[in-house]
Amino acid sequence: MTNVKHAGAGGKQPATTAASATPAEVSVSPGHARRAEELAERDLKQVARTLRRNILVSIAAAGSGHPGGSLSAVETLVALYYKVMRHDPSNPRWPERDRFVLSKGHAAPVLYAVLADCGYFPPQELLTLRKLDSRLQGHAHIMTPGVEMSAGSLGQGLSFGIGQALAARIDGRAYRVYVLLGDGECDEGQVWEAAMSAAHYRLDNLVAVVDRNRIQNDRFTSEVMELEPLAEKWRAFGWSVEEVDGHSIRDILLALKQAQGVKGKPSCIIAHTVKGKGVSFMENNPAFHGKAPTREELRQALEELGV
Amino acid sequence: MTSTVTKSATREAYGQVLVELGREDPNIVVLGGDLNKSTGTWAFAQQFPERFFDLGAAEQNIMGIAAGLASAGKTVFASTFAVFGTGRPYDQIRLSIAQPGLNVKIVVTHAGIITGEDGMSAQSIEDIALMCALPTFTVVVPADAPETAAAVREAARTQGPWYIRLGRPATPVVHQDGYRFHLGRAEQLKGGSDVTVIACGVMVSAALEAAEVLEGQGVRCRVLNMATLKPTDEEAIIRAAKETGALVTAEEHYIHGGLNSIVCQAVGRLCPVPVEPVALTRYAESGDPSGLLRKYGLTAEDVVAAVRRALSRRG
Numbered sequence: 134m135t136n137v138k139h140a141g142a143g144g145k146q147p148a149t150t151a152a153s154a155t156p157a158e159v160s161v162s163p164g165h166a167r168r169a170e171e172l173a174e175r176d177l178k179q180v181a182r183t184l185r186r187n188i189l190v191s192i193a194a195a196g197s198g199h200p201g202g203s204l205s206a207v208e209t210l211v212a213l214y215y216k217v218m219r220h221d222p223s224n225p226r227w228p229e230r231d232r233f234v235l236s237k238g239h240a241a242p243v244l245y246a247v248l249a250d251c252g253y254f255p256p257q258e259l260l261t262l263r264k265l266d267s268r269l270q271g272h273a274h275i276m277t278p279g280v281e282m283s284a285g286s287l288g289q290g291l292s293f294g295i296g297q298a299l300a301a302r303i304d305g306r307a308y309r310v311y312v313l314l315g316d317g318e319c320d321e322g323q324v325w326e327a328a329m330s331a332a333h334y335r336l337d338n339l340v341a342v343v344d345r346n347r348i349q350n351d352r353f354t355s356e357v358m359e360l361e362p363l364a365e366k367w368r369a370f371g372w373s374v375e376e377v378d379g380h381s382i383r384d385i386l387l388a389l390k391q392a393q394g395v396k397g398k399p400s401c402i403i404a405h406t407v408k409g410k411g412v413s414f415m416e417n418n419p420a421f422h423g424k425a426p427t428r429e430e431l432r433q434a435l436e437e438l439g440v
Numbered sequence: 441m442t443s444t445v446t447k448s449a450t451r452e453a454y455g456q457v458l459v460e461l462g463r464e465d466p467n468i469v470v471l472g473g474d475l476n477k478s479t480g481t482w483a484f485a486q487q488f489p490e491r492f493f494d495l496g497a498a499e500q501n502i503m504g505i506a507a508g509l510a511s512a513g514k515t516v517f518a519s520t521f522a523v524f525g526t527g528r529p530y531d532q533i534r535l536s537i538a539q540p541g542l543n544v545k546i547v548v549t550h551a552g553i554i555t556g557e558d559g560m561s562a563q564s565i566e567d568i569a570l571m572c573a574l575p576t577f578t579v580v581v582p583a584d585a586p587e588t589a590a591a592v593r594e595a596a597r598t599q600g601p602w603y604i605r606l607g608r609p610a611t612p613v614v615h616q617d618g619y620r621f622h623l624g625r626a627e628q629l630k631g632g633s634d635v636t637v638i639a640c641g642v643m644v645s646a647a648l649e650a651a652e653v654l655e656g657q658g659v660r661c662r663v664l665n666m667a668t669l670k671p672t673d674e675e676a677i678i679r680a681a682k683e684t685g686a687l688v689t690a691e692e693h694y695i696h697g698g699l700n701s702i703v704c705q706a707v708g709r710l711c712p713v714p715v716e717p718v719a720l721t722r723y724a725e726s727g728d729p730s731g732l733l734r735k736y737g738l739t740a741e742d743v744v745a746a747v748r749r750a751l752s753r754r755g
């Protein structure tokens with residue numbers, strides 16, 4: 134059995150197998166964000182590699198799942214969870230926490246890998262993904278500590294995030310809301326209803342990140358449903374828009390920082406990514422949207438990742 | 441026990457018959473929602489690209505466009521997963537398709553909990569209730585691949601809105617190839633005078649398995665395949681109630697608004713007898729299909745237990 138590995142919240146500990154990761158190693162306090170500030174870019178890259186490993190290992194153990202859109206979103210989640218968001222793995226419902234909403238719920242494996250690594254639950258639980266009686270459902274569900282929204286039907290997360298952002302305003306809380314959308318997901322009309330309303334209510338505590346990996350379920354987005362000019366669409370809907378290399382943690386961090394300074398309107402970051410990033414035979418390959426790697430494919434993938 | 445049973449996926453049968461129909465009838469148009477490699481519509485898309493439209497993950501738009509095509513005289517097949525083809529675009533189905541009674545066949549796949557590992561968001565257990573609540577809709581839940589092929593053919597030659605509910609995994613085959621589908625008529629698969637199990641979809645094979653077990657215990661169990669839920673074959677239900685005096689319903693759907701509700705509605709009005717349900721009572725979770733069927737009470741053993749309860753209530 135291939136084990137999951139623990140990157141360490143600070144990426145400082147040498148990677149260990151899931152079985153040997155003690156709770157002390159994985160638990161992260163409210164001080165996590167402060168400690169994370171010390172993380173060098175080099176360390177974050179190591180974290181990303183380990184997360185990719187755990188995504189693949191968990192999906193392979195499940196025998197089904199969605200590797201492509203999980204791998205493309207790794208750097209976005211690393212930037213958010215390790216550098217930007219205030220959150221407390223020992224208190225997932227902390228009222229002041231920044232919220233991360235995974236709208237494209239099929240990419241649950243990347244969220245689970247991050248949450249486990251941050252200490253929301255033991256990393257070895259990743260091996261129960263999609264199995265009967267597991268807390269790790271095939272699509273993100275709030276039964277998992279740290280998951281904000283039950284998802285799986287595309288197009289609903291931005292509306293949910295707007296609700297949370299409005300509640301922050303009503304309650305006078307300073308938390309910010311980050312919603313991750315798929316590009317194929319932007320086919321859904323509800324995304325644009327939500328986009329219009331977020332601008333209308335001037336929600337500058339809301340950031341939407343679109344994982345622009347150019348592939349949806351069956352084929353490339355340009356074949357199924359043309360989305361371009363995507364940035365102009367969001368701008369036309371009243372958003373502040375940045376386009377970044379979605380695999381450059383530094384660029385994502387810059388865009389997220391810039392978004393914090395935008396006043397009076399919501400921010401959209403279009404993260405240009407590669408679906409299946411990090412594994413040669415999955416990259417840009419629509420076949421790996423929703424298919425688990427075989428044993429042999431997993432072996433090759435882990436070899437390529439070098440973790 | 442089930443290892444000798446032939447299995448086949450209903451969605452594959454759908455994909456095949458759709459290509460045949462496309463060849464026979466140039467009036468057929470197919471719509472999909474970025475799930476064509478999963479629903480079976482991909483083969484049609486390859487062979488008849490001018491009569492196939494992928495609208496992406498935009499189900500409300502799919503139903504609206506289906507209505508427009510149908511109003512211009514096309515026979516429209518619209519396919520996606522059961523959850524995304526019913527609840528999501530429900531108001532569009534209601535207003536644009538059901539109320540004018542347009543010729544749109546909504547054929548969904550990945551219904552029920554046997555869709556499995558994707559989890560509860562993907563497991564449609566409410567769709568039969570939703571679709572039966574639309575007055576003009578014909579609602580069909582085929583038991584297996586041969587019945588799927590026959591029902592899809594029947595849908596193509598019958599005017600009006602249809603809902604056909606299919607699954608993801610390969611499931612037991614209970615019919616021969618070339619089986620004839622009779623719309624609106626329950627099919628008696630096994631005779632019996634002590635009790636009747638009325639089943640639909642994947643539960644038909646479980647019902648047959650249960651009936652065999654019961655036979656060994658001296659209980660003569662009738663089995664009806666109620667593939668057409670609407671229009672309902674009330675005559676067959678009432679005959680079973682009168683002749684056997686106790687009924688069990690078996691469906692892979694939430695207990696409210698599905699087969700059990702339909703049967704109870706008929707017997708409550710016309711011939712009250714005990715009716716014991718085998719159905720879902722809550723949302724399920726991720727897991728393998730057979731493990732889920734066991735955990736959520738949808739196996740042949742559960743049917744046997746329900747039969748025992750029905751018999752003891754009848755006295």
Ligand SMILES: Cc1ncc(C[n+]2csc(CCOP(=O)(O)OP(=O)(O)O)c2C)c(N)n1
Nearest residue numbers: 202285286287315316317318348349350474
């Ligand atoms: C309402 C709805 N329709 C259809 C689906 C089926 N589906 C699951 S993933 C997917 C493609 C999503 O593409 P994208 O948003 O680009 O995700 P990514 O490439 O990032 O994985 C589809 C159509 C769904 N989950 N929800």
